[in-house]
Amino acid sequence: MDDTLLRLLGHLFVQSLLAIGGIYVILGELQRVVVVENGWLTPEDFTSLFALAQASPGPNTLFVTLIGWRISGLWGGVLATLVFVLPSLMLSALIARGWTRWSGQRWFAVLRRGLIPVTVGLLASSAVLLTLAAAVTPVAVIVTGVAAALSLGTRLPPVAILALAGVVGAFGLI
Template identity: 40%
Template sequence: MFTQLASVFSQLSLLSFGGGNAILPELQRQAVNVHSWATPQQFHSLFGLAQAAPGPNLMIVTLLGWHAAGLGGALVATLAMVGPSALVAAIVTRLWHRLRDRSWQRTIQASVTPVSAGLVAAGALFAVRASTATVTGAVIIVVATALAATKRVHPLAILGAGAAYGLVTTLM
């Protein structure tokens, strides 16, 4: 189990341009369809918990590792997700500074931004698809988006309202 976790998360680590949400569709495919570490509902619950909690956006990785293999799984998944990309970032940063006067560097830098934005948009689409499985989920998305786009409502207030709604409906 630990080798599978390390293999999957180290590979995803190297693909996570634009942050953790950029790899969500593949993360779900691996965790649910390929390795059966979680059901689709469990994955979405863990994702929601990770987004609601303060801290890094990649908390979903730690939660999936914990769900799959306990504390050891959480540690392996987290280290495998952070380690490879941190090493590559350190190497590329040193090389980038050494070659900072090259004209091609600006071209590469300008082309990475749209790729990152596209990957983040794919992650957002993943979250929307998961949440629109019910009419209630679709209504919540529309209302939350409208509030965020048109009113000066703090995102944590919207998140808190969604959490309160979920708590109330669960207790009923």
């Protein structure tokens, strides 16, 4: 394992602990480390790898897989993914173990229910921000609206709805 990969893995481990709420929070920091400070990737590489991670199936965590892959090849990608999910794996495991034991206790009930307002608010915020970023043409607004309506009104799986959207876009309508 080369030195660059080791240093990348160290950064990813630490940043994983900072990524409260998901990978979007650490994008700036990730770019600083990978592009500006160490020059492991060009800015264009960074952006296109992020777009690719978003366009492919699976969690956005895959961006980290692609960064590792671009810097150190196949095993770089696999190891980057593992190191990035390790801290959250351990913390979630800890909470899952306590869940049943703590479930009768008042502080745990407060913890579980007390964050629901923030969760619902953050979710709605993401929906607003993503809509503002994506629904930039009249057709895109319609695509967003129809996708929301189809999801609420039918039992179509999300992937079918996105496939429909993709076909609309591939015909150059957007």
